[in-house]
Amino acid sequence: MRSLSKTEELAIYSFIAYLASSARGLLIEPQIYGPFRCLDAISRFIDLLGKLGISSMYLNELKEDIDKGKYLLLYDEDKFKEFIINLNVRLAKKIKEYLSL
Amino acid sequence: MSSRSDFDVLANIVKTRRTIRSFRDEDVPKELIEKILDIARWSPSGSNAQEWRFIVVTNRDLLKAMKMFSPGWLGDSPAAIVICADREWAYKVAGILGRDVMYLIDAGIVMQTIALLAHTLGLGTNIILSFSKEALRELLQIPKNWDIVAIIALGYPKEIPKPPPRLPLTKLMIWR
Numbered sequence: 001m002r003s004l005s006k007t008e009e010l011a012i013y014s015f016i017a018y019l020a021s022s023a024r025g026l027l028i029e030p031q032i033y034g035p036f037r038c039l040d041a042i043s044r045f046i047d048l049l050g051k052l053g054i055s056s057m058y059l060n061e062l063k064e065d066i067d068k069g070k071y072l073l074l075y076d077e078d079k080f081k082e083f084i085i086n087l088n089v090r091l092a093k094k095i096k097e098y099l100s101l
Numbered sequence: 102m103s104s105r106s107d108f109d110v111l112a113n114i115v116k117t118r119r120t121i122r123s124f125r126d127e128d129v130p131k132e133l134i135e136k137i138l139d140i141a142r143w144s145p146s147g148s149n150a151q152e153w154r155f156i157v158v159t160n161r162d163l164l165k166a167m168k169m170f171s172p173g174w175l176g177d178s179p180a181a182i183v184i185c186a187d188r189e190w191a192y193k194v195a196g197i198l199g200r201d202v203m204y205l206i207d208a209g210i211v212m213q214t215i216a217l218l219a220h221t222l223g224l225g226t227n228i229i230l231s232f233s234k235e236a237l238r239e240l241l242q243i244p245k246n247w248d249i250v251a252i253i254a255l256g257y258p259k260e261i262p263k264p265p266p267r268l269p270l271t272k273l274m275i276w277r
Contacts, residue, residue, distance in 0.1 A: 013169070014165075014169045017169035017170050017236070018169060018170075018172055020170075020233070021169070021170040021171065021172050021231075021232065021233040021236060022172040022231075024233045024235075025172055025173070025231045025232070025233070029231060033231070037172055040172070040175075071262075074262075074265050075263075075265050075266065
């Protein structure tokens, strides 16, 4: 097990603080903010992995797509929902491929 | 004399203001922020209570820490104005209505003024309501009687998004 640098630790606390404050906000925020925060959390998680030295082209592309897709909420809620459904299909395909199913 | 009427000028400012979620890494001069707030304090408030209070944050570490607890804060801005309300003061001036209702309305009015003034100076704003009040209070050491209403992220825009759709006036208005 390697020890973490101060920057890495801060990145981890930052991600945890994001999740905790999202949970706090979602107690009173609109229901649709929940899916948005989950998407944003994926993006931030990929960021975090990058700061910890873990990255791949697949993850970077995924983050880029999510960062575009999450803002559909502002313009077209139906397309936003469609994006989330397609994201799940896309990830399932990736897992299938990974497990040679 | 200007060929454009005051209405046209203001209408253009209102219509072209966007919520900015991507900022350039460039400090906003403190004089500009003061200039904006000095004019914004001329906004109307119920019973002229002027119960809004402002905390201007430009310290990068503090901004980073605030952002950690503000899920609605997307993009790094080099400055932020935390909009607070002194509800005890509002109560003294405007009673229960002031303390429980008006302070939010007044904060909304002053935030729009700030956003529009910033826009005229080439600055972008994002009014953020998704944050942990408790965490911000701890980070900023906010006076006990100040209630946090919103954060306005402030900076020079990197990207200006397209305007989101607006409901037609016919859906919003009726004549009697």
